[in-house]
Amino acid sequence: PSTAAADQQFVGFQAFAFYALTGDVNRLTSLWMQQMAGTGRQWAGYDQYEVTENDFTMDDFYSQGGLVDIRGVQSKVEENTLYLGIAQTWEALLMDLTSDVWGDIPFSEAISDSVLTPKLDKQVDVHNALLSLVDEAITNMNAGGDGPGEVDLVYGGDETKWLQAAHTLKARMYMHLAETDPT
Numbered sequence: 001p002s003t004a005a006a007d008q009q010f011v012g013f014q015a016f017a018f019y020a021l022t023g024d025v026n027r028l029t030s031l032w033m034q035q036m037a038g039t040g041r042q043w044a045g046y047d048q049y050e051v052t053e054n055d056f057t058m059d060d061f062y063s064q065g066g067l068v069d070i071r072g073v074q075s076k077v078e079e080n081t082l083y084l085g086i087a088q089t090w091e092a093l094l095m096d097l098t099s100d101v102w103g104d105i106p107f108s109e110a111i112s113d114s115v116l117t118p119k120l121d122k123q124v125d126v127h128n129a130l131l132s133l134v135d136e137a138i139t140n141m142n143a144g145g146d147g148p149g150e151v152d153l154v155y156g157g158d159e160t161k162w163l164q165a166a167h168t169l170k171a172r173m174y175m176h177l178a179e180t181d182p183t
Helices: 006-022 024-032 041-047 067-076 081-102 123-142 159-178
Strands: none
Touching: 006 024, 006 067, 006 081, 024 041, 024 081, 067 081, 081 123, 081 159, 123 159
């Protein structure tokens, strides 16, 4: 398809986010932190640090299902502030994970028609930008609107639960930021 409605993109990026938050990147990190062992197939090799640059890339976090679809939803629901705030919270959650795993990532120039090779932003700058984004999301959610309703596979568009999630995400990001900037 060449176009999709906001609800269709919303469901799509949620599916990717569920995978990103619980999938291979997290298992690999657990292997390297020795919280579990890779004993079969590719995981046995990963357990021995046999990884190539192509095994785990951040590409998917930006392409369809990732940031491009999250921002696509945001552009389609600008007038529906609750829906916009929820999508912004998803963006902050996904990009926070991306920055936590890869450190410096493309963010300020990411998903731009005019920039083909976006610069890597410093991790601390990404965290600060995401904190601002969560503040904006909280403001938007407090302004009300219809929200995504039943296509929200997490809270069913419940404004109170999303506000609580945004505040929790903000606290999590402050804890991450404190590791690089104790002030």
